Amino acid sequence: xxxxxxxxxxxxxxxxxxxxxxxxxxxxxxxxxxxxxxxxxxxxxxxxxxxxxxxxxxxxxxxxxxxxxxxxxxxxxxxxxxxxxxxxxxxxxxxxxxxxxxxxxxxxxxxxxxxxxxxxxxxxxxxxxxxxxxxxxxxxxxxxxxxxxxxxxxxxxxxxxxxxxxxxxxxxxxxxxxxxxxxxxxxxxxxxxxxxxxxxxxxxxxxxxxxxxxxxxxxxxxxxxxxxxxxxxxxxxxxxxxxxxxxxxxxxxxxxxxxxxxxxxxxxxxxxxxxxxxxxxxxxxxxxxxxxxxxxxxxxxxxxxxxxxxxxxxxxxxxxxxxxxxxxxxxxxxxxxxxxxxxxxxxxxxxxxxxxxxxxxxxxxxxxxxxxxxxxxxxxx
Ligand code: ATP
Numbered sequence: 001x002x003x004x005x006x007x008x009x010x011x012x013x014x015x016x017x018x019x020x021x022x023x024x025x026x027x028x029x030x031x032x033x034x035x036x037x038x039x040x041x042x043x044x045x046x047x048x049x050x051x052x053x054x055x056x057x058x059x060x061x062x063x064x065x066x067x068x069x070x071x072x073x074x075x076x077x078x079x080x081x082x083x084x085x086x087x088x089x090x091x092x093x094x095x096x097x098x099x100x101x102x103x104x105x106x107x108x109x110x111x112x113x114x115x116x117x118x119x120x121x122x123x124x125x126x127x128x129x130x131x132x133x134x135x136x137x138x139x140x141x142x143x144x145x146x147x148x149x150x151x152x153x154x155x156x157x158x159x160x161x162x163x164x165x166x167x168x169x170x171x172x173x174x175x176x177x178x179x180x181x182x183x184x185x186x187x188x189x190x191x192x193x194x195x196x197x198x199x200x201x202x203x204x205x206x207x208x209x210x211x212x213x214x215x216x217x218x219x220x221x222x223x224x225x226x227x228x229x230x231x232x233x234x235x236x237x238x239x240x241x242x243x244x245x246x247x248x249x250x251x252x253x254x255x256x257x258x259x260x261x262x263x264x265x266x267x268x269x270x271x272x273x274x275x276x277x278x279x280x281x282x283x284x285x286x287x288x289x290x291x292x293x294x295x296x297x298x299x300x301x302x303x304x305x306x307x308x309x310x311x312x313x314x315x316x317x318x319x320x321x322x323x324x325x326x327x328x329x330x331x332x333x334x335x336x337x338x339x340x341x342x343x344x345x346x347x348x349x350x351x352x353x354x355x356x357x358x359x360x361x362x363x364x365x366x367x368x369x370x371x372x373x374x375x376x377x378x379x380x381x
Contacts, residue, residue: 050077050331051103051110055126056086057309058319059113065321065372066111066328072376075332075340080107084126085115085309095126101133104300109335111328112304116311128173130302131166136295137193138200139164139274140330141306143281143291148353150363151286153261158284160264161210163201164274166295168193171271189225189270191232198236200296201268205243213237215247216269216277229270254280282306289320289361290352292327294334301334303327317367320359322348325375347378 052067054060067079082100089095095115104110115126130136141162145154174186198215205213215233219226230247237245248256250273256263257277261284269277282291288307295302305323313319326348332341351357357374358364366374 048077049080049107051082051100051107052079053082053084053100053110053112053115055084055113055115055309057114057116057311057314059085059115059309061315061317061368062305062319062321062324063111063113065368066325069325069344069372069375069379070328070332070340073340073343073379075337082110084112084130088126089123094129095123096129096133101130104130104302105134108300109331110300110302111324111331112302113324114305114307114309116309124173127304128171131295134295134297134300134302135167136297136300136302137165137167138197138296139166139278139293140204140296141274141278141281141291141293143278143285145285146290146349146352148355149286150355153284156261156284158261158281160261160281161204161266162274162278162281163197163204163266163268164278165193165197165269165271166274167271169271171275187222187225189229191228194229194232195236198233198268201266202236202240202243202245205266206240210243210265212244212246212265213240214253214264214267215245216250216253216267216273217247218250218273219247220249226270233268250277253277257281257284278306286352287320287361289322289359290326291323292325292330293323294327294330301331303331303334317369318360319368320361321368321372322352322359343379344375347375350378351375 052063054063080103082103083091083093084096084100088097088100117125117127141164143158143160143162145156145158168188168190170185170187172186172188174188175183177183201213215230217226217230219230233247234245237243250269253267254277257280267277278291279288282288285291288305291306293304293306295304305327307323310319325344329341329345332338332344351371351374352362355362355364357366357371359366359368359371
């Protein structure tokens with residue numbers, strides 16, 4: 001059984017291998033750029049440092065619960081706590097301080113809690129700054145039906161991965177006002193950026209023995225930017241004849257994700273569409289509280305939940321820590337700690353599947369801490 005393959009199938013009914021027809025090559029969602037994995041592996045052997053950013057909003061509470069669970073299942077790392085988001089701003093620093101970025105660059109692996117990004121003004125996004133500074137070009141967001149969990153789409157067998165470009169597009173942050181009544185934003189799509197992302201998605205699909213890779217775009221309207229992305233996608237696809245490659249316009253994609261989500265397998269898309277589509281996919285399988293993610297670059301990997309800082313429930317002790325916990329599962333696998341990753345993953349499946357000790361977002365009454373204790377019990381059975 002290829003342990004890294006297992007990682008890439010989360011969340012799933014049981015841990016199972018997707019044996020690659022290409023043999024026992026490692027099939028890492030999180031480091032298909034093999035050099036990345038090797039580099040991180042070397043760093044892991046040299047020391048056991050892992051950067052942690054608790055962030056703000058619900059970030060500190062879900063980070064604390066996640067680290068407590070990892071500790072209780074016997075995973076001990078030299079956690080290096082770093083500041084970002086509102087705590088950094090309160091100390092007069094940028095939302096993603098340069099020291100934080102440099103420490104993550106040195107360490108190579110980080111577990112990150114959410115950081116608030118105000119709408120329509122205020123400070124810039126800490127996430128965008130980190131992803132750009134460390135060139136974390138691929139954002140990998142799996143969404144899979146969780147057995148037993150009650151939700152609108154429980155009858156559907158959803159098992160898909162969104163691979164979102166993480167450094168370009170309208171998130172490049174190039175906005176300006178030529179006059180007070182006009183605001184412009186620049187959509188940046190590059191051929192190299194699109195090529196490495198599409199290659200990443202096809203490699204991931206190949207290594208997980210997936211069947212289909214679908215490009216999500218709006219090339220009928222944005223003929224140059226999305227047109228180039230689509231052209232690159234089909235060029236890259238020609239190198240993977242065993243995979244079915246197709247494309248879908250983003251609005252149609254959203255409709256089909258709701259009406260027949262089981263049609264999709266791996267979705268690859270630009271930054272903005274990926275942001276929106278991956279939240280939609282989280283909703284298909286139980287909500288943002290369950291959606292993990294990984295940001296992958298050639299030299300670093302940062303694991304974080306899809307959701308934001310959820311200020312509406314911050315400090316109440318009711319946030320669902322599962323998305324960050326599952327991001328830590330992705331991290332454990334990335335670092336080669338597959339047995340521990342399996343235990344946490346199976347504990348999540350058990351506790352969420354039973355539905356007794358779930359948090360409010362999943363219809364339960366458990367606090368963040370109570371849920372965490374039940375995960376520990378299930379993991380240590
Ligand atoms: P961002 O743009 O930074 O991703 P957002 O504006 O999309 O953030 P979130 O912070 O992700 O918003 O929250 C959206 C909704 O989902 C909120 O109502 C929040 O309470 C809920 N939510 C998000 N994460 C969780 C969680 N871990 N547990 C419970 N509810 C959550």
